[in-house]
Amino acid sequence: MKQPRERRHGRSRAPAKAGAERASSSGKAAKAERRQVPAAAERDRTVRPSGALPAETVPLILEVNPNADYALLDSGDGEKLEQYGPYRIVRPEGQALWARALPAAEWAAADAIFTGDTDEEGMGRWRFPKAPLGETWPMRHDGIDYLGRFTSFRHVGVFPEQASHWADMEARIRSAGRTVRVLNLFGYTGLASLVAARAGAEVTHVDASRKAITWARENQEVAGLADRPIRWICEDAAKFVEREVRRDRQYDIILLDPPAYGRGPKGEVWQLFEHLPAMVGNCRAILGERPLALVLTAYSIRSSFFAIHTLMRDALAGFGGRVESGELVIREKAAGRALSTSLFSRWVPK
Incomplete structure (x- = not known):
């Protein structure tokens, strides 16, 4: 996929107090500042950090346009028609409230159609x-080879709209002038981890699904990046971050892509609205002395991006920098319409 385009809509505000900039803190003071977040054993409670709120940019709309690797061909009537490498695929899409632009013959030429339960996490089947077609097929993103797969949850192993965040992350890693440590939470099939590793980062990839971890490691081999430093960890993401806080481990970039609901490998329950505040607070606590980004995306929730925007700004009070929030969208090829796929909020140092 080509580097996506950033389209900025809305306003940008400076923080209330310039003296609260993250860069002004160092050493023990900076560590104490991070530790304003309590140990996350109390997963349903957080303590609000003191200090000025970071600057903000809202709303920010990040677009992915059609390219040789992926294209949203058309959408409408509750479905979307996509091109993934050699295959044309039809999947449910509740956001597509409008009418289709392409004729029925174009949709009928699909290679694979998801049927059955159309809930976001519901079980279904492919026709x-x-x-x-085989279960897997070769795919590519920006020169990185990986495996697509027809899953019973209608997903195929990649969320193309995330290319906006991957491009930003890769640029920050390459321009850092040092080894960057990346933590990819709820990492799924690992494409973000591969982008970071290719750029020269040391990556820790965490997912509760052993099947997803196996798939991600297959992708590392397929991509020819087996020699890159990626730690693959099958664990409940919330528990892992709690332990990293106790260990005082630090990361320069943290990617946080939680589901609305999920279970850990030992039956741990994840509820987004219940557990996200503590998770964001703990992520703040393990950001390093020269952090580059904390990126949060949220799918399939009935909420405004302002909800996670306010959470991020509040959790990072006293940290300086800027919180940018909005929506990830994919630009359609047929009629040029924008399909919104998820909400996001990301903290960056400037």
Whole structure:
């Protein structure tokens, strides 16, 4: 995929007190500042950090446009027609409230159609109108090879709209002039981890699904990045971050891509609205002395991006920098419409 375009809409505000900039803190003072977040054993409670709120940019709309690797061909009537490498795929899309732009024959030419339960996390099945297809197929993102897969949860192993965040992360890693440590939480099939590793980062990838970890490690081999430093950890993400706080481990970039609901490998329950505040607070606590980004995305929730924007700014009070929030969208090829896929909020140092 080509580097996505950033389209800025809205306003940008400076922090209330310039003296609260993160860069002004160092050594023990900076560590004490991070530790304003309590140990996350109390997962349903957080203590608000003191200090000025970071600057803000809202709303920020990040777009991904059609390219040789991926294209949103058309959308409408509750579905979307996509091109993933060699395959044309039809999947449910509740946000597509409008009418389709392409004729029915274009949709009928699909190689794979997801049917059955159309809930975001519901079980379903794939129908192959032309010929039976294998479970996996070769895909590529910006020169990185990986495996697509037809799963029973309608996903195929990649969320193309995340390319906006991947491009920003890669640029920050390459321009840092030092080894950057990246933590990818709820890392799924690892494409973000591979982008970071290719750019020269040391990556820790955490996901509660052993199947997803296996798939991600396969992708590392397929991408020819087996020699890059990636730690693959199958664990409940919230517990892992709690332990990293106690260990005083630090990261320069943290990617946080939680589901609305999920379970850890030992049955741990994740509820976004219940557990996200403590998770964001703990992520603040393990950001290093020269942090580069904390990126949060949220899918399939009934909320405004302002909710996670306010959470991020509040959790990072006294940290300086800027919180940018809005929506990730994919620009459609047929009629040029924008399909919103998720909310996001990201803290950056400037």
